[in-house]
Amino acid sequence: MDEKVVRYKKNSNDIHVLPPSPYTEVPKPNVRREKLSVENEETIQTKKKLEKTKKNFLFDPRRKTFLGRSSLNWARLAAFYTVFYFCLGMFFVILLYVFALILDREVPTYYNKDSTMAVRTTATVVGMGFRPQPMVDDSLIRVSNDLYEQKRIASSLRLYRDVYLIQKTDAKAEPCTELDPASELVPGTACSFSWFDIVSTQDHPCSDNNMYGFKHEEPCVLVKLNKVYGWTPTKGPLPIHIQGLRNIHNNKSIAKPDVYITCEGTNPSDRDAQTEMVYYSLEKPSGSSKYGVIPNYYFPYRNARDHVQPFVLVQFKNLPLHRLISITCRAWSPGIEHETRGMRGMVAFQLYRSQVAEKLIKDDN
Incomplete structure (x- = not known):
């Protein structure tokens, strides 16, 4: 709304409303302060949400989960990795056993000039x-x-x-x-x-x-x-x-x-x-x-x-x-x-x- 200049005439009850002068300085609103206030509110809200998210990640009482997984999910995961690493270990043991069976206990596979002992020499x-x-x-x-x-x-x-x-x-x-x-x-x-x-x-x-x-x-x-x-x-x-x-x-x-x-x-x-x-x-x-x-x-x-x-x-x-x-x-x-x-x-x-x-x-x- 444009501001108007109101002037009173001396010894008169008439009121004259004059249009604003182009040279009159109009006060501006403090936009920067309002912006900082809004940013502070958003930061506070974000921190609150983050803290709440952390608490819910550790333990969510509504969903009854720990670290994002339910007790049944954790049990399935533990069972899977137990079986996985057991099979991996058995695979390694079987390979080691087969290697020991084919390896001669008395005669090395490579020796003398056929081994690394003859590197850089005849x-x-x-x-x-x-x-x-x-x-x-x-x-x-x-x-x-x-x-x-x-x-x-x-x-x-x-x-x-x-x-x-x-x-x-x-x-x-x-x-x-x-x-x-x-x-x-x-x-x-x-x-x-x-x-x-x-x-x-x-x-x-x-x-x-x-x-x-x-x-x-x-x-x-x-x-x-x-x-x-x-x-x-x-x-x-x-x-x-x-x-x-x-x-x-x-x-x-x-x-x-x-x-x-x-x-x-x-x-x-x-x-x-x-x-x-x-x-x-x-x-x-x-x-x-x-x-x-x-x-x-x-x-x-x-x-x-x-x-x-x-x-x-x-x-x-x-x-x-x-x-x-x-x-x-x-x-x-x-x-x-x-x-x-x-x-x-x-x-x-x-x-x-x-x-x-x-x-x-x-x-x-």
Whole structure:
């Protein structure tokens, strides 16, 4: 409705209504305030509806539902998933059972050059190991005149010997020789071999009475090849390094070569500090200063239950005091490749000799 200007005439009762002036400012309604008020009301209503919806979702008393489902619906859902996961589990168990039936327990499906062991190489990867190793993730062997330390390290090697290096009296084993190698044995039969074939008496430097050399601070370290199913030393000439040690210079191929074990300092500084070493093996149980030998007729390994892996004992004499020496032992035979990065055909460990004062030892005793 248009506003009108009402004017009164002086000394007159007449009223004149004048039309509004185009220059008169007309007040406008507060639209923004009204809009905010409406939005606040809508927000409040929305929050109330949301809270009500949440409550009804958790439990709706009118429909008697919990989380949107009735008790009967929940029972059907639980029964469905119970049957579903039970059938899924049974399907997995049946597949596992069928896989176990078709899998050979004695012969692996892939081995040697047909397995991943021959990746990036033309030969089977042959690894090595050593003992004693009191800590699985530690390659340091401590040598000390402390009786407690000697007993601790000796017990580690004794435990390994009793579990893995001694055949039982009822073991299914037969003697192996050049004429009767392991390859000719009946499946499941192992070669007769044990710790005592090398350490035959208690007077041996590596015997239990001498705490495997640790009693006199001249430790005996057991070095062995890892078990590789079906692997045998391949035909070929002896490695040049072994030819030099044996004073033989002949590249003639050998049909059944043995495996030779040698050890030396890893770095030039280690080789400078390296002292006398004695190798005790099946070929020379009395000891050799040049190398140890694992006869070829003890290969291949065929997963026999009573199998004992052949080994070489390396005794380190006159170790320097308070000096860490890194030792690398290698296996030499045609077909064995050496790679420092992947430790193929070799194994490394450290020796550290220390001495405790005599007074402290007497106090401990």
